[in-house]
Amino acid sequence: MSTAALIVAAGRGARAATAGGLPKQYTLLGGVSILRRTVDAFLMHPGIDAIAVVIHGDDRDLYDTAVGSAGGKLQRPIIGGATRQDSVRLGLQALSPGGHGVVLIHDAARPFVSDSIITNVIAGLQSSPAAITAMPVTDTLKHAGSGHTVDRTIERTGLWRAQTPQGFHFGLILDAHDRAHSEHAVGMTDDAAIAEWAGIPVILVEGAESNVKLTTAEDLRMAEARLRAATASETRTASGYDIHRFTSGDHVWLGGVRIPHTQRLDGHSDADVVLHALTDALLGTIGDGDIGQHFPPSDPQWKGAASILFLKDAARRVAERGGRIVNVDMTILAEAPKIGPHRAAMQATIGAVLNLAAERIGIKATTMEGLGAVGRQEGIAALATASVELPRTDS
Numbered sequence: 001m002s003t004a005a006l007i008v009a010a011g012r013g014a015r016a017a018t019a020g021g022l023p024k025q026y027t028l029l030g031g032v033s034i035l036r037r038t039v040d041a042f043l044m045h046p047g048i049d050a051i052a053v054v055i056h057g058d059d060r061d062l063y064d065t066a067v068g069s070a071g072g073k074l075q076r077p078i079i080g081g082a083t084r085q086d087s088v089r090l091g092l093q094a095l096s097p098g099g100h101g102v103v104l105i106h107d108a109a110r111p112f113v114s115d116s117i118i119t120n121v122i123a124g125l126q127s128s129p130a131a132i133t134a135m136p137v138t139d140t141l142k143h144a145g146s147g148h149t150v151d152r153t154i155e156r157t158g159l160w161r162a163q164t165p166q167g168f169h170f171g172l173i174l175d176a177h178d179r180a181h182s183e184h185a186v187g188m189t190d191d192a193a194i195a196e197w198a199g200i201p202v203i204l205v206e207g208a209e210s211n212v213k214l215t216t217a218e219d220l221r222m223a224e225a226r227l228r229a230a231t232a233s234e235t236r237t238a239s240g241y242d243i244h245r246f247t248s249g250d251h252v253w254l255g256g257v258r259i260p261h262t263q264r265l266d267g268h269s270d271a272d273v274v275l276h277a278l279t280d281a282l283l284g285t286i287g288d289g290d291i292g293q294h295f296p297p298s299d300p301q302w303k304g305a306a307s308i309l310f311l312k313d314a315a316r317r318v319a320e321r322g323g324r325i326v327n328v329d330m331t332i333l334a335e336a337p338k339i340g341p342h343r344a345a346m347q348a349t350i351g352a353v354l355n356l357a358a359e360r361i362g363i364k365a366t367t368m369e370g371l372g373a374v375g376r377q378e379g380i381a382a383l384a385t386a387s388v389e390l391p392r393t394d395s
């Protein structure tokens, strides 16, 4: 059974004073428009087969800028009517030829709708022709007469605040809207009210406080602050160093690339000093020991191992902590071989493992001017640094 989502974005949002009189659904929240965030929540949900947005006739350019590139399950926008009720009816009529079994109707101004809320509403529609997201009322409710004087307290047992999405069997809600229109039953503030008016049973599915409707300028400010807190990240930098001595052989491994040479580097694995230094730098960004701790030289299973394995393991550890590698940078200390001809191959090899573009992978080389062990051509050393963006933690 095909499931459609209808997002209602045709309102003018008069209660949220925004810069330049922009309708609030098009204002930016954390750099992304509210409407785009809402559309993305449904685009990414696997249970939604088609999405259409009802917009105001004046907002086509705003819509194209905000959502135009989304593609995929998103259909062409529908021009709404004078009221929310009209806009939903026009949206349902436009979606009707798609033959959808159920439809979830959602306010554009609720961008924080979660995957689980969408899932729960769809699940509710298996046992009922209408299922809406709602929250039980927890505050004590007062009814005020004139002059803000309380005349009574309202029993809150059994009271719920309706949110969206509100889900319906498609044919039933379209028919209810059409009938309400022809019988001039107007002024209903949500689609569940239309269903109730038409005698369709509606069940409640518990939503979440976070699924807030952004109505006032204050709501927008709080949402911005909440988003900043949720997406706060920090960048960490760490270094690594390695050196291996030469022994008799005919090639060296550097940066995951086999390079013909008059000697080879001695080591338990393939002795790739560049990847060893880089692996340690990555482990350093998450405080997770060093390469020798995770791959002890005493363990025979790593004898002759390709060091790219060690780099893959460090990348996995960073990814498990939600880290994103920003850039890595290496300096190779060697009198020979020449590194320049192999730089692009090293960048390609390392880039494939770390999912990084070449411009984020620095590979430099220097000789030691004949000074010290490396200068005497007794071995090759490498330095590495890595920068990783990680979700900010309190500790």
Ligand code: MG
Pocket: 242, 243, 244, 267, 271, 272, 273, 276
């Ligand atoms: Mg080493």
